[in-house]
Amino acid sequence: VPAGHxxxxxxxxxxIRAFRGKTLRRFSLGTAIGFRIRQGVLTTIPAIIxxxxxxxxxxxxxxxxxxxxxLEGPGGIWCDVDVMEFPYHGSPVVTSEEQFNTEIVExxxxxxxxxxxxxxxxxxxxxGTLGAIVQSRIGSHQxxxxxxxxxxxxxxYPNQKMFHPLPPNLGPGVYLGEVERATSFITDDxxxxxxxxxxxxxxxxVDAAFIPFGDSFDLLKVTTSVKGVGNMGDVMDINLLDPxxxxxGRQVMKVGRxxxxxxxRIIAYALEYNDERGIYFFTDxxxxxxxxxxxxxxxxxGSLILMIGEKVxxxxxxxxxxxxxxxxxxxKLQNGHEPENWTSGVDLGRLLGLLQLNLITSxxxxxxxx
Numbered sequence: 001v002p003a004g005h006x007x008x009x010x011x012x013x014x015x016i017r018a019f020r021g022k023t024l025r026r027f028s029l030g031t032a033i034g035f036r037i038r039q040g041v042l043t044t045i046p047a048i049i050x051x052x053x054x055x056x057x058x059x060x061x062x063x064x065x066x067x068x069x070x071l072e073g074p075g076g077i078w079c080d081v082d083v084m085e086f087p088y089h090g091s092p093v094v095t096s097e098e099q100f101n102t103e104i105v106e107x108x109x110x111x112x113x114x115x116x117x118x119x120x121x122x123x124x125x126x127x128g129t130l131g132a133i134v135q136s137r138i139g140s141h142q143x144x145x146x147x148x149x150x151x152x153x154x155x156x157y158p159n160q161k162m163f164h165p166l167p168p169n170l171g172p173g174v175y176l177g178e179v180e181r182a183t184s185f186i187t188d189d190x191x192x193x194x195x196x197x198x199x200x201x202x203x204x205x206v207d208a209a210f211i212p213f214g215d216s217f218d219l220l221k222v223t224t225s226v227k228g229v230g231n232m233g234d235v236m237d238i239n240l241l242d243p244x245x246x247x248x249g250r251q252v253m254k255v256g257r258x259x260x261x262x263x264x265r266i267i268a269y270a271l272e273y274n275d276e277r278g279i280y281f282f283t284d285x286x287x288x289x290x291x292x293x294x295x296x297x298x299x300x301x302g303s304l305i306l307m308i309g310e311k312v313x314x315x316x317x318x319x320x321x322x323x324x325x326x327x328x329x330x331x332k333l334q335n336g337h338e339p340e341n342w343t344s345g346v347d348l349g350r351l352l353g354l355l356q357l358n359l360i361t362s363x364x365x366x367x368x369x370x
Contacts (some may be wrong), residue, residue: 003076005077006079009225011240014033029053032268034248035047035248035249046080047079048082055084075227086108105230105362108256113221116224116225117303118257123154124157128147128257129256129299134361137357139300141370146320149209151209161178162178169223184205191350197272201280205346208355211222224361224363236348252307256321257300264290267288289341289350317359
């Protein structure tokens, strides 16, 4: 064990990873920060998680291929290294949509007389999930909603209008509003307020859009309550100086138009990977569903991620879903078990700041808005 100070905060681990980034990139498909996982169980041992296409015993590796058990950063700070299988090939776990076809889901898809977090929203060709009700901090301070940019925007169309539950060319629905501002990527230093990588151009995947409600839409049909959950608490802001366990290992839930209410756990933070074009990206959260079930399903993108647990009075919004193993690979958390689907999410607190929005968490607050 190294003699220096063991990492304890999110920033500690991010600093070590950036310092040793060149070494890590030689071995891995990507890295994240979190706790060691032993026999499928999340421990409280701070670690940099290294993702590889195939995990084998050290006996079958050449010396140059072996990762160290520990990594040291500047000033002698150190942490464990954990290796996780992240296969390139194979299909995500197939999940029958019928198993989620509950009363909650039917309501979210248009059977309720109101809309709110979890409701289906659609552009002319794509549907997804309404994440949260928000108000602009600038301009005329419009009230609207948040969802994924890829759900809301299709540049093959001259306008970027959103509907519930369906657009007029596909079925019954009403006009909600038109995209006012959106974002796909932002540089790591602008997002984390530190250079999280030694690579000159590294981007965080954000994928979000703000849609103000149109003048023709009746705001009395909007609720801030999460169907099947109830009222939410305040946004959970993530400070990099906080302990690793303030975010990694925490239980979360979401309500989406495809799979309804599901629960899971954040198993890693700040996943760094490079895509087939050689561009380096970060995504904030890596979430795995409970009991090996997917946390999200196709169409749940944009859903609000709510932190729950013993120390949380009301579920606290911490992020929105921006992708998962349906469009990437999946994770092998334990030997002898199949790889699991996973979900990626974006930090809601930072996102609201970037798009200049405030979250509205109660119907009383919503009713007081002009």
